[in-house]
Amino acid sequence: MSTASTQLPQGRYGRSGDKRADRKLKVIGAVLGAALLVLIGWFAYHYVAGNRISVEILTFETSAKSVKVHLTGDKDAGVEGYCTVRSQAEDGAEVGRADFRFDAATTDIDEVVTLQTTSRGTTAELLGCHVG
Template sequence: MTAPVFPPGRYGRRRSRRAYPRWLVPALVGAVVVAGLAIAGKLYSTYGDDHVEGRVLRYAVVSDREVRIEFEVSGSRETPMTCAVRSRGQDGAEVGRTEFTVPEGDSVITRTVTLATSQRAVSGEAGGCTPAG
């Protein structure tokens, strides 16, 4: 049996055969998905949720160049943590920031930090905690 012959130019161009096997695209997509999951797992284990919560209990603007922030860290800490607090000015720009280290343990730790600012602060905020390193 021979292939049918169509009149030239009547039915458009015929497609040529694929230059690659059918399984190649799904295999490449699968490899990219597996690599993405591996990278996501590594990043989560390094920077992910460690069940440590830092929050500001209260803050007070002491002067035009200083704010006092009372900060609480709770949760189980297997390693020392570095926690950040910051302050913002009237325009929303960050005017002061500092970091401090919290030792490992299960207890709730409260720290009061006096933060130097570049202009008058209107807020005291928790910047988060990450493993010290």
């Protein structure tokens, strides 16, 4: 029986014991990891604490060809925004949809807007509000 050698062949698996190269790779990895964490934190902050607009439907009133919607809420100063409102008929078919804009000077929103419909709407639904 022959005995197997426990040493690896020289030069076959790269340099072993090059501590300077290992340290350099660890420093580069730590710097890149820290930069990635800062970038993720920056995006998270702007997503959570960014400009906001918060509006809800207070009341609505329907007629044959329109729906009057009373929107109330608030938004950050200096931010333009819009809200999308839709109305549906009794059978669930969408009969109207429109965006209503709010200028940058407005902070408190308390407006009655009119949504034109193709037939009598039975609902008024706020689909969402967006900055921009």
